[in-house]
Amino acid sequence: MWVYLCCSKRSRWKEKGGSQLRRKQQPCSTNTPFLLNLIDTPGHVDFSYEVSRSLAACQGALLVVDAAQGVQAQTVANFHLAFESNLTIIPVINKIDQPTADPERVKSQLTSLFDLDPEDALLTSAKTGKGLDQVLPAVIERIPSPDGKHSYYDKYKGVICHVAVVDGALRKGDKIGSAAISQTYEVLDVGIMHPELTSTGVLFTGQVGYVVSGFKPAKHMVFSGLYPADGSDFDALNHAIERLTCNDASVSVMKETSTALGMGFRCGFLGLLHMDVFHQRLEQEYGARVISTIPTVPYIFEYADGSKIQVQNPAALASNPGKRVTACWEPAVIATIIIPSMWDLLLHLCSERSGEQLEYSFIDSQRALMKYRLPLREIIVDFYNELKSITSRYATFDYEDSEYQKSDLVKLDVLLNGQPVDAMATIVHSLKAQRVGRGLVDKLKKLIDRQMFDITIQAAIGSKVVARETLSAMRKNVLAKCYGGDVTRKKKLLEKQKEGKKRMKHIGSVDIPQEAFHELFKIS
Template structure:
């Protein structure tokens, strides 16, 4: 039998079990029109004393507390974040302002999940969960446009499942720095997606090469018309969070549509790639990556950082490592003064003594000197080619 809600009724949200009073109800036209009762077929609204946006799930069923429905309307699914990234204020003094902005954003976007985290390189910020890359870009854009916040976003990643050697315990890893010690790990699983790409037949070759490069497996190729093709791939979700969409649009000259849905987790040979500056790991640049891509990716990051980091009074060693093993290295040489300029003529031992003294000073400086990482370096890692 069809139901109704009256003003002042106590209503219940089926998925969360939370109960509220219907302080005001009505129908939605161009404006909200308050009413005493709303019935089947009305496009209505309900105002009650809900303090937290997370208490309400989009798609949930509302029922009467005293006359509850036997089952919820089908189709409701708990929204789970798929892509994770760190968001930090450019100026550490803006941390409280960023927290306030995130809470206000969450009021009208309950799918945004965040928790405080700190990074040695970037200070205090938030680990955020997004529904996908587009959602992440929208949140960034809204923070800048609506709240006038300039933020640094770290390398995005997906959530992985790590299984321990002892008692096969499952650990969900949202952040590369949370990955357990490799010696205690039995296996790692990563989320896979089924990707549907529709494009012009001229671009099939380059698109297939791109997907295979991203560890994709072609499942189907179907010609919709003589010059339009649908390609179906299965590929790791971690491979599309970087720059996949940009590259797809570039090689297809914009003539490609991309749609995907998750198909579960699969075992993968993943390793944690650390970036070190003068032997100090930079946690914000760590990433989980497939072993076959680790060397190339590490080499590219080292080369990019060499271009972007300003020279210091001491030498900077940039290293990419997997555990204790260094797989790529670049060196930024120190700025140095010509200490032998004041020596006129003769004695080589005097010059040698001055150079040795300078060398010792540089070594001491390297031990205590901090390497400043500009914001452009973090942004460049997201745009690596």
């Protein structure tokens, strides 16, 4: 029997100071003739792919809720994932030993939000051990045993079924149905045991092999470029990414080239936290020094001739005045926010981020639930931090992807001495372009080192410059040895210095520090 735990797990690397979120599976034997397999996965929305792979292998779920804090936004999201997978759900109210614990209030929340019977909830305290002796018996009694199919769970691939093809052929991408639960799945991989799992793409009549299916494929929500800090380390970075993606199949990787940063990779992630964890593991496990470009979301642009393109890298969107963009679409999400009471600043934050209120209701007398439709680009960087700040860390936040929506978007280029820096290009709403451009050039002026020539920093939409700053050159005092004398002598020295700096500007290059890319995340 497989049981899924709806809670989050974060393990600290004490020696290196990093953090990693991972899925963990643990067999659990009891004094009964039952063997329970418990799967604990991260609760953050960025790791919903890990959750979907786990749910496909389970028959039931323990929905763990804090007796003091009550239902959180992640609780709502994880409940719906388990409910849609037809799992038996056992509510567990933990931390009943806390002075502020209110189990009865939490029971009423479970009833009003999920229509769960309050009598089915188990009251426990992991700290004191109270009520824990009820959990495993409830799992054995309420959750059904597996139906005897020849399948097992693999932590890298998900559910793997052993099959024998009696007639016809089974190919990757085919749709298969389950007669037991009347559900349809897509075959994600098929192959033979040789003796290890060897993908063949098809099984013919008489062959025995394996099938991987039953969980939704990864949907990449955030894209970012990864480049080696030193161009000569490209092969080492390539090797590190290949090894890391072996146990994180939810990352998409594609090679790309930037005029500013050289050869690198365009990677797709489930969210910003997922990207940060991947970046952190590259540095701490493989010693890779990596530059990450500004994270973006996938956009769709339609041109006047009717053609459409999906843009994952803003630099790939040509600023060609002869090819006019007629419509733009961007991904949106449905955000769930649970707060203790009404916060006017929260309404202002969601409105400022182009949010549309869909629902506002009270869970009980002390907690409210709000749902907003928000553009994904508005929440991938600092929305959660601002939400925690204005609500004194009392709010909880979760989101699920929605359909694309029309928007007025423009490409914002950053130019140094008239040359565009493709790695710093970004796509923003037209109403925010000037403010974002001003923030970019102001920040770059502080981060770029002064040279022996002037550096012009510009933010532009096509040929229209929306913000500009000039980083003045370092100058040698060529008049230091002129003690009086004719003024024409001084003018000649200054003109000679001016001509020299013009030549430097033509042949000189500007180094952009790695810190500049990290700081620009907060602005764009």
